[in-house]
Amino acid sequence: MEQQNYDAIWASVVEQVKTHADVNPSQADAVLARLTLQAFSDGFCIVTADNAFMKGWVEKNFLDHVYRALEELRGVPFTVVLDVDESSAPQTAAPAPRPAAAPQADQGATDATAAPVKAAAPAPRATGAAEGFLNIPNPFARQTAEPEPEPQQEAAPEAIAPEPNDAAEPEAPVAASPTSSMTFSNFVIADTNRIAYEMAVSVAEKPGRAHLNPLFIYGKSGLGKTHLMRAIQNYIQETQPHLKTVYVDTNELVAGYADATAARDTQKSSYKHFKAPYESADVLLVDDVQILERKPGTLDIVFQIFNKLTDNGKQIVLSADRAPKNIDMDERYTTRFNRGGTFDIQPPNVETKVAIIKSYIDEFRLNEGDETLDLPADVQAYIAEVSGSNIRELKSAVTILFMRMKGFHTDTVSLAEAKSLLENHFTGGPSRRVTPEDIQKQVEGYYRISHADIIGKKRSRDIVLPRQVAIYLIREMTDLSLQDIGRLFGGRDHTTVMNSIEATTKRLHENTQFREDLDTLKGLVREALS
Incomplete structure (x- = not known):
């Protein structure tokens, strides 16, 4: 056949x-x-x-x-x-991967002043052994969005339509997005991001395929979405330089639309000038599209750009902090956003965070030219355990400790010193130790069941699911043994506790909405401690 x-x-x-x-x-x-x-x-x-x-x-x-x-x-x-x-596997002319030097001043993915760094192309289909993320943007870099123009200021259809005499108009500077230091080679793979990584590499190797157009990557802030988008851009620029790639943060889109609206009275082609750099792209990468919520003017013109590019077989890559269905915008937009491949990135576990910390230590060694730089194992473990889901905070924590060592001319830092220095550093970490009772209380409130029910003998689905969730979270967020957890739930044995953990883990792998529910619950537990 x-x-x-x-x-x-x-x-x-x-x-x-x-x-x-x-x-x-x-x-x-x-x-x-x-x-x-x-x-x-x-x-x-x-x-x-x-x-x-x-x-x-x-x-x-x-x-x-x-x-x-x-x-x-x-x-x-x-x-x-x-x-x-x-x-x-798709074949490309990609050079062999090489270690990327850590940036001297990487002020975030949208900082146009950062010095361009020549990007190393990835090894396609890599399944690297190290697990973590590298070269995360500066967590202290601030981004501000311009206010969305009032809806009545949107352009009339005739103002948006192409004008014959505008063909030679210069494009806006955004089309020449700077190359960042974020590559596939220095994105460290874990089970929580592996499928999103695979799909990003697939798009970079062969942009424009219908089943991955648009590619939509979502997850909480600081998990590596921007890194993957920049890695796609870098890979295409190096291996397919004839293709034009444009990366833009949605805040820039909102500000650009506001400027075009303000200029409309004196410059009839202002909307066309706004759209031109994006419509000329072969690959358009738009970061943080959830910012378009309740911004109908910008959203409508972005949708026009989106349709024109996809109709012409051009690649769109989008990112957001939540799934398309959970972004508050008209269904016609979310349906189109969800038409290609939609993949999430989950927060790393403690083991992965330790590996990420080690990768940052290696980065500092390379920067300083000092192979002896290191943090004690107990300090690394402490950072991994108390940190939240935002990976950017890991790098800044390592930076704080190394700056302290440098300032005091010492080659180590103790666990007590690290705890003191980082006491209020992690926004997602607890200010006091999580207790099983904290978790039970938040789960009971979230699912609207009583404490008597969650520790009792009832086995209806509306009780069993919250009970399993509470058991899972206590196991993950505390150091209690299976036997101790069982005693908190009416004297259940360790086998029952283990079955609850396994059932919840399986549901986490299969159900994106359930994963989001658990993320919400973890946040509620931590907020209650602050």
Whole structure:
């Protein structure tokens, strides 16, 4: 059977998988399109992924749906062999990755004054052993948004339409976005960001493919969304320099729209000038699109740009601090934002944060030219345990400690000194130790159940779910043993506690909304402590 027929068969399987109620269609499109049907007959097929990670991810999240879709389409049960064919990975002229020097003055992704740094292209399909994030922007850099113009100031349709005499107008400076030091090579991969990383690399290798257009990456502030977007930009600029990439923070879009509105009376083409740099892009990366909430003027003109680019096969990459469905804007916008691949980045666990801290230490060693620079293991562990989800704060904590060592001409810092220096540093960290009672109280309030119910014997779903959540959070946020946790919930044994933790962990991997609920609960617990 010719490959084109295999492609058509596989496309029909993907479409069938997308009809399943418990499948995210955009994610199915993005992931399953990375697979290749190699052999097919009734009851049997061979499918290959281009790397082991993608194979494992499909096995865990989609293989059961593939079995089901094949049987639904063909009417017979199927045996599916899923293997790895690395030769099918997209090929590029990318140079071998090289270590990136830490920036001397990286003032954040939107700081146009930062010195450009030549970007190292990634090793495509990398699944690096180290886990963390590097070269996070300065956490103290401030960004301010211009006020959104009143809706009645929006341009009339004729003012937005192209004007014949404007073809030679110069483009705004934003089109020449500076190259940052954020690359795929220095983005350290963890389970919490791996799939978003894979999809970002896929877009960088071959921008414009429908199943990843737009690519939408979301997660809380400081988890690496901007890093991935800048890495896409850097990779394309180095490996496909004929393509024009434009990165813009949404605050800049809002300010630019305000300027165009203000100039409209004297400059009829102001809206066209505003849009021109973005509409001429081959790859447009827009950071923090949640800022467009309740800004109908800017949102409408951004939507025009979005439609023009995607209709012409140009790549859009978007980021936000939440999923498209949770951004307060008209459904026609969120539907389009969610049309391609939508992937989240979750906060790193303690082990990953320790690895990130080690990577920052390596960065400081390189900057200072001093291989002896280090922080004691107990200090590293302390920073990882008390810090919140914002990875930027890890780097600033390491910076504070190294500056203290430098100022006092010492080559180490004690745990007591670190605790004193960082006592009020972490916005997401607790100001006092979390207790099981704190967690139970917040879970009870969130799910509107009584304390008697959460520790009692009732097994209805509206009680079991909050009970499992409370058990999971106590295990994660305190150092209590399984037996001690069981005693807090009516004397349950450690096996029951473990089952609750496993059930919650499984639900976390499968349900994005549930992950967001747990993030909210963690925030409520920490806020109650401050």
